[in-house]
Amino acid sequence: MPFPIKAVRSAYPALTDGFAYLDGAAGTQTPQTVIDAISSAYRTGIGNVGGAFPASHRSGAIVTGCRAAVADLVGGHPDGVILGPNMTTLTYRLARAIAGPGDEVVLSRLDHDANVRPWTQTGATVRWAEVDPVTGELPVDQYAELIGERTRVVAVTAASNILGTRPDVAAIAELAHRAGALTYVDGVHATAHGPVDMRALGADFYATSAYKWAGPHIGAVVADPALLETISPDKLASSPDTVPHRFETGTAAFADLEGVTAAVDHLAAMVPGTGARRERLLTSMAAAEEHERELFAGLIAGLETMPHVTVYGKPARRTATAYFNVAGHTPRQVAAHLAGLGVNVWNGHNYAWELTGALGIRDSGGAVRAGLVHYNDASDVDRLLEGVARLG
Numbered sequence: 001m002p003f004p005i006k007a008v009r010s011a012y013p014a015l016t017d018g019f020a021y022l023d024g025a026a027g028t029q030t031p032q033t034v035i036d037a038i039s040s041a042y043r044t045g046i047g048n049v050g051g052a053f054p055a056s057h058r059s060g061a062i063v064t065g066c067r068a069a070v071a072d073l074v075g076g077h078p079d080g081v082i083l084g085p086n087m088t089t090l091t092y093r094l095a096r097a098i099a100g101p102g103d104e105v106v107l108s109r110l111d112h113d114a115n116v117r118p119w120t121q122t123g124a125t126v127r128w129a130e131v132d133p134v135t136g137e138l139p140v141d142q143y144a145e146l147i148g149e150r151t152r153v154v155a156v157t158a159a160s161n162i163l164g165t166r167p168d169v170a171a172i173a174e175l176a177h178r179a180g181a182l183t184y185v186d187g188v189h190a191t192a193h194g195p196v197d198m199r200a201l202g203a204d205f206y207a208t209s210a211y212k213w214a215g216p217h218i219g220a221v222v223a224d225p226a227l228l229e230t231i232s233p234d235k236l237a238s239s240p241d242t243v244p245h246r247f248e249t250g251t252a253a254f255a256d257l258e259g260v261t262a263a264v265d266h267l268a269a270m271v272p273g274t275g276a277r278r279e280r281l282l283t284s285m286a287a288a289e290e291h292e293r294e295l296f297a298g299l300i301a302g303l304e305t306m307p308h309v310t311v312y313g314k315p316a317r318r319t320a321t322a323y324f325n326v327a328g329h330t331p332r333q334v335a336a337h338l339a340g341l342g343v344n345v346w347n348g349h350n351y352a353w354e355l356t357g358a359l360g361i362r363d364s365g366g367a368v369r370a371g372l373v374h375y376n377d378a379s380d381v382d383r384l385l386e387g388v389a390r391l392g
C-alpha cells in the first residue's frame with residue numbers, strides 16, 4: 001500500500017501555511033491530535049502527582065501513559081523510560097551519574113554535541129572514533145582498538161543529524177558489551193526516520209526527543225529498569241528514590257507528556273493497521289521510511305548533479321538528510337534565499353560540532369541542511385531543487 005501522504009499531511013495544521021518544511025531535523029510540526037491532547041489536559045484539570053484528588057490522579061495517569069507510549073516507540077520497558085525537558089539535559093544528568101575520572105569513554109565525531117560534551121565534562125578519559133570525511137561513515141573496526149577494560153561507556157549516535165549516516169550501532173554495541181562497557185545511543189535524529197528496536201541495536205540507553213517526531217518539546221532516555229537500579233544520580237532528599245523517578249528532577253510538564261502519547265499514537269496510525277500499538281508503529285514507521293527513501297533519492301540526485309553544489313558524505317545507510325554548500329554563497333545566504341521562496345532549511349553546524357570540524361567547514365558557517373520526514377512530499381523536494389538551481 002502506498003504511503004497515504006495526503007492524509008498524513010492533512011493532520012498537520014501548520015503545513016497549510018505554504019512553506020515547504022525541510023527543517024524537520026531541527027524539529028517537526030505537530031498534528032492536530034497532539035495540539036488537542038495538550039489543550040485537553042489543561043482544560044480537564046491537572047494537578048501535581050501523588051495527591052488525593054482526581055486532577056492529581058489524572059497527571060499520574062498521563063505520566064504512566066507517556067512511559068508506555070515511548071517504550072512502544074523504541075521497543076523498551078515502560079518502567080525504564082526517563083522523561084525530561086530534552087535529550088541534552090537528560091544526558092548531562094546521566095553522564096554525571098555513570099562516568100567520572102578514572103573511567104574511559106569512547107565518543108564519536110559523528111555525534112551531535114549533546115552526546116559528546118556531557119561525557120567529556122565528566123572528567124573521564126576520552127577516546128575518539130573518527131569519521132571518514134569523504135563518505136561520512138563511522139568505521140566499526142576502529143572500536144576494537146578504542147574499547148578496553150577501563151571503558152565505562154561507548155556513546156554513539158543511531159544517525160547523524162547532518163549527514164544522516166546510520167552507523168552499525170549493533171556491531172559497536174557488541175564490542176562494547178564484550179568488554180563490559182555500557183552503550184549510550186543517541187536516537188534523537190534516528191527515531192523519526194524508521195522503526196526502532198533499542199534491544200536489537202544493543203542500546204543500554206536510548207535517547208530520543210519527541211519534538212523530532214511530531215510531539216512537543218520533551219526528551220526521554222530509555223534503559224532496562226534493572227540497569228537503572230544500579231545507578232544513583234544526584235537528587236533531592238525529599239524526592240522518590242524509585243526507578244525511573246529518581247532520574248527525573250522537579251515537576252514534569254504533564255500536559256506536554258499527554259502530547260507525547262498523542263504523537264506516538266499519531267505515528268502508529270499513519271498507515272491504517274490493527275494489532276498492538278508497538279506492531280502498528282513498526283508497520284507505520286517502516287512505510288514512512290520507505291516514503292522518505294523514495295523522495296530522498298530524487299532530492300540527493302538532484303543536488304549531486306548541480307555543478308555549483310557540494311554535497312557532504314555518501315553513507316551507505318542513511319536517513320533522508322542532505323548537507324550541502326552552494327558555490328559563491330554562504331550557508332546562511334542560501335537558507336535566506338530559500339526562505340524567500342517558501343522553503344525552510346537549516347544552516348550552520350547544527351551542533352554537529354566535532355563532525356563539522358572534521359569536515360573542515362565549522363569555522364566557515366557549516367553548510368545547509370535539508371531533511372525529509374514522513375509529512376514531506378514531492379513538491380517540497382521540487383521546490384528545494386528549483387530554489388538551489390537558481391543560485392547556479
Ligand SMILES: Cc1ncc(COP(=O)(O)O)c(C=O)c1O
Nearest residue numbers: 086087088112114161188189209
Ligand atoms: C542527533 C541529535 N542529538 C541530540 C540532540 C539534542 O536534543 P535536545 O534538543 O532534545 O536536547 C539533537 C537536536 O537537534 C540531535 O539532532
